[in-house]
Amino acid sequence: MKLEDYIRDIPDFPKEGILFKDITPLLADANAFRLAITKLANEIDDCTATKIIGIESRGFVFGAALALELGYGFAPIRKKGKLPYDTVSYEYALEYGTDHVEMHVDAVEPGESVLVIDDLLATGGTVAAATHLIESVGGHVEAVAVLIELAFLGGRKKLGSHRFHTVLSYD
Ligand code: AMP
Numbered sequence: 001m002k003l004e005d006y007i008r009d010i011p012d013f014p015k016e017g018i019l020f021k022d023i024t025p026l027l028a029d030a031n032a033f034r035l036a037i038t039k040l041a042n043e044i045d046d047c048t049a050t051k052i053i054g055i056e057s058r059g060f061v062f063g064a065a066l067a068l069e070l071g072y073g074f075a076p077i078r079k080k081g082k083l084p085y086d087t088v089s090y091e092y093a094l095e096y097g098t099d100h101v102e103m104h105v106d107a108v109e110p111g112e113s114v115l116v117i118d119d120l121l122a123t124g125g126t127v128a129a130a131t132h133l134i135e136s137v138g139g140h141v142e143a144v145a146v147l148i149e150l151a152f153l154g155g156r157k158k159l160g161s162h163r164f165h166t167v168l169s170y171d
Helices: 024-028 030-043 058-070 125-136 155-159
Strands: 008-011 019-022 051-055 073-079 087-093 098-104 113-121 140-150 164-170
Touching: 024 030, 030 058, 030 140, 030 164, 051 058, 051 125, 058 073, 058 113, 087 125, 098 125, 113 125, 125 140, 125 155, 140 155
Parallel strands: 051 073, 051 113, 113 140, 140 164
Antiparallel strands: 008 019, 073 098, 087 098
16 A cells, blocks of 8 residues: 555646645545554654644644544644634744744643654744744654655754654655
């Protein structure tokens, strides 16, 4: 089974020039979804973190499944205004304008080691913002892992010295 066969390319979504990697066929197939989680888990099986931080929204799907697989806790990073309790926020630059990510103030303890999970690394801005947010409350990002890396966009560079793992990489 090749995971690539379960990822559907959608040209010009959500805007012209973007080739969107649609992971819903992978999620819809129990064996493909299981294989994706097993492969992600294998990438990070030497980690000593205790929690997975999943990034809205497809990072929740992979992050929560991985948390159960590895016996970790889970906490979400969401877009601004979505979390109900007190939050910390990090603003980051987009191609045009800015965006915010938020996390509950008590999602990560000072000194706690966590793993950051998302479905896909493109320019790296979202994951880099997540690492800044976690570090702003004293957390330690042991590794960042995604299912898909769009390597031609060079997003890894935004992660600095953080350990990075991907299951699939597109050049
Ligand atoms: P970036 O901040 O540029 O690394 O973008 C990563 C976030 O945007 C991830 O949460 C992805 O789900 C989403 N994303 C960006 N580009 C794509 C793409 N080509 N296909 C699917 N999702 C994408």
